[in-house]
Amino acid sequence: MDTATPKATAPLSSLPAQRLDASGRAHVDVRAIVALAIPFAANSAIQAILNLTDTWFIGRISTSALAAIAAIHWPVIACIALFGGVGLAGQTLVAQAFGGRRLKRASQAGWISMWAALVVAPLFWLIAINGNAVLDPFGLDPEVQALSVQFWEPRMYGAPLGVALWGIVGFFNGIGRPRISFMVEALVCISNAVFAQLFIFELGWGIAGGAWATNCAQALGLLVALGIFVGPKMHRMFHSRLMWRPRLPKLIGQCQLGLPMGMLIAADVLGFAMFQLMQVHLGTVDGAATQVVMMLTSISFGPAIGIAMAGTTLVGQSIGMGDRGWAKRIGNSIVVMCMTYMGTIGLLLGLTAPWLIPTFVADNDPQALAVIQLGTTLMWVAAAYQLFDGLNFACSFSLRGAGDATVPAICVLVLSWLVFVPLAHMLSFTPGGGWVEGLPQFGLGALGGWLAALTYIILISTVLWLRWRSGAWEKIRLR
Numbered sequence: 001m002d003t004a005t006p007k008a009t010a011p012l013s014s015l016p017a018q019r020l021d022a023s024g025r026a027h028v029d030v031r032a033i034v035a036l037a038i039p040f041a042a043n044s045a046i047q048a049i050l051n052l053t054d055t056w057f058i059g060r061i062s063t064s065a066l067a068a069i070a071a072i073h074w075p076v077i078a079c080i081a082l083f084g085g086v087g088l089a090g091q092t093l094v095a096q097a098f099g100g101r102r103l104k105r106a107s108q109a110g111w112i113s114m115w116a117a118l119v120v121a122p123l124f125w126l127i128a129i130n131g132n133a134v135l136d137p138f139g140l141d142p143e144v145q146a147l148s149v150q151f152w153e154p155r156m157y158g159a160p161l162g163v164a165l166w167g168i169v170g171f172f173n174g175i176g177r178p179r180i181s182f183m184v185e186a187l188v189c190i191s192n193a194v195f196a197q198l199f200i201f202e203l204g205w206g207i208a209g210g211a212w213a214t215n216c217a218q219a220l221g222l223l224v225a226l227g228i229f230v231g232p233k234m235h236r237m238f239h240s241r242l243m244w245r246p247r248l249p250k251l252i253g254q255c256q257l258g259l260p261m262g263m264l265i266a267a268d269v270l271g272f273a274m275f276q277l278m279q280v281h282l283g284t285v286d287g288a289a290t291q292v293v294m295m296l297t298s299i300s301f302g303p304a305i306g307i308a309m310a311g312t313t314l315v316g317q318s319i320g321m322g323d324r325g326w327a328k329r330i331g332n333s334i335v336v337m338c339m340t341y342m343g344t345i346g347l348l349l350g351l352t353a354p355w356l357i358p359t360f361v362a363d364n365d366p367q368a369l370a371v372i373q374l375g376t377t378l379m380w381v382a383a384a385y386q387l388f389d390g391l392n393f394a395c396s397f398s399l400r401g402a403g404d405a406t407v408p409a410i411c412v413l414v415l416s417w418l419v420f421v422p423l424a425h426m427l428s429f430t431p432g433g434g435w436v437e438g439l440p441q442f443g444l445g446a447l448g449g450w451l452a453a454l455t456y457i458i459l460i461s462t463v464l465w466l467r468w469r470s471g472a473w474e475k476i477r478l479r
Contacts (some may be wrong), residue, residue: 016099016176016314017333018020026326028333033310034429037337039178041306041337042312046185050192054210055295055360063288063365065207068147071140071280076155076274078266083123085262086116086255089171092403093254094174095313098479099320106175106248107238110229112254113167115307121160128156137435140280144287150208158215163211165218167220168225176313186227192217193308257405257478264396264409268460275424275453279296279446281435282428283366286446290376292360293450298384300345304338304390308397324402324474331398338390345385353379374446381450385457392457395464404473411463414468420456424449 017036021028051073056154059066081088090113127134131152135145165188172180195216201208234240276294280287311334318327349356357375361368399408425434427448429441442448467473 007211014323015323016317017330018326028329030333033314033330033333033337036176036178036313037307037310039182039306040173040309041303042178042182046182050189050214051298052295053189053193053196054214055291057193057200058207058210059292059360060362061200061207063284063361063367063371064141064143065147066291066361067141067280067284067287068144068207069151069210070287070294071117071135071144071277072148072152072155073294074269074276075134076152076159076275076362078269079124079127079156080159080162081269082262082266083120084117084166085118085265086258086262087113087163087166087399088261088265088400089113089254089258090167090176091170091309091312092257092316092400093478094171095316095401096403098175099317100322102244103238106171106403107229107234107240108243108250109174109254110168110171110240111244112247112250113170114164115251116254116258117164117167117247119251120163124156124159128153129336131156138258138279141284144280144284147207151211153211154208154215155211158211158218161215161218161222165222168222168229171229172225173309173313174316176317178309179473180225180228184221184228187224188217188221191220253478257403260405260409261400264405264412267413267416267440271420271456274421275449278424278434279449280344281409282445285370285374288367289357289371289378290446290449292357292375293378293382294370295360295380296349296356297346297386300342300349300386301389303345303394304342304393305397306382307338307341308334310334311394311398312401315398316403319402327402328471328474331394331401334398335391335394335465335468338394339387340390342393343387344392346383350380350383351388378446378450381447381454385454388457388461391465392461395461396469399464399468399473402473403476403478404467407472408464408467411467412460415456415460419459420452423455424452427452433474446470 015026017029017032018028019032021027055066058069090109093109094106097103097109119213131149132145135148140148166176168179169184172178183355192213196210199205199213205212205256228234230241276290279290304351311331314330315327318324318330353376357372357379361371391411396408399405422439425436425441426439427444428434428446430443431441444451
């Protein structure tokens with residue numbers, strides 16, 4: 001709906017991504033959204049490249065190493081998301097504070113995110129030393145599990161660095177400066193490749209070297225981002241050097257927002273972790289093909305997350321300026337952009353899979369052909385759900401910008417664990433070959449697991465769209 005808006009001659013009070021026509025009517029400025037979304041998408045593409053780089057380097061070790069990273073990839077992300085959601089919450093609080101011109105509060109939210117990373121560090125270190133306990137219930141091949149634990153331990157030790165990096169990057173995203181985020185993430189990506197070559201092959205650390213490479217790259221990115229955050233330009237505007245002290249009420253408030261945000265991501269990711277562990281349990285070929293397809297589809301959902309992150313910023317800034325009707329119009333535009341992009345890229349991935357997948361397996365590996373053939377089939381199923389995944393991302397991130405995290409988290413938790421995981425188990429395993437007895441099992445292998453993933457994506461995207469359309473988030477008020 002249209003709302004009363006300032007005149008075009010008052011740019012300081014105009015709403016984000018707003019264009020006024022000759023009669024003074026407000027329209028969503030698609031060009032402004034694109035201008036903001038491009039660096040956001042580039043940031044997310046950098047993350048996709050980071051994942052692809054890790055997969056490429058580790059794939060050069062062996063197919064077993066590739067299956068190991070497949071087994072551990074989603075549990076790593078889920079643990080970081082679950083305990084690091086408070087870092088993600090920073091972007092929402094920064095965006096709303098910035099929209100309301102509360103600039104000191106914006107920089108304070110950035111600092112609180114980094115304090116939170118220190119608070120959760122002991123939890124990550126406890127998880128790090130229990131890698132075997134996490135993987136034992138899944139019956140992985142002993143060699144695959146041993147390699148998985150070699151990656152798990154150092155990656156969890158360095159996880160607080162990732163949470164802190166989320167927080168400081170979220171500050172720049174919240175104030176609408178994603179180009180700074182892109183520079184930092186590009187540095188992380190490039191340095192990760194350098195460290196991976198050094199640690200994995202030159203120093204002979206194997207799969208553990210991939211984890212240490214990521215940790216070192218994130219530490220370097222964090223130092224650079226902090227330098228910009230407290231630099232003269234940012235300090236003049238946000239007083240960033242003065243807002244570093246921890247404030248317990250603000251930390252608690254950010255945790256109350258961030259924990260359900262992290263839970264939403266963790267519930268979704270853990271569902272996919274179980275799904276991917278199932279594929280690894282089916283066999284090395286199924287696990288390796290699934291990992292390659294996952295990494296290739298990240299080309300699609302990575303930039304889409306970037307577009308959706310623009311929605312988080314613009315929705316949050318609109319709410320901070322007091323216009324929730326405009327926030328809704330922005331969110332609707334983000335939905336259209338995400339779905340269009342992901343539908344197109346999904347089709348292209350399906351068409352080019354026969355040429356892309358062979359680049360991720362070693363030529364002399366005896367199982368390479370089987371991985372390529374299965375991966376090509378799975379890519380078409382993965383491509384089919386891209387359109388709905390675009391709707392999922394757009395609604396989820398727009399709701400995040402509004403501070404609506406608890407209800408979406410519950411919805412994702414229920415659909416992931418009561419629908420997706422059981423369905424993936426039933427469709428993947430043959431009778432007697434799975435983890436749980438008593439469920440019907442249809443023995444479709446990795447193809448069945450991916451069909452379950454498609455069903456889940458359709459359901460969750462529909463639920464989140466209905467939540468966004470309901471307008472329940474308009475009643476939420478953040479401090």
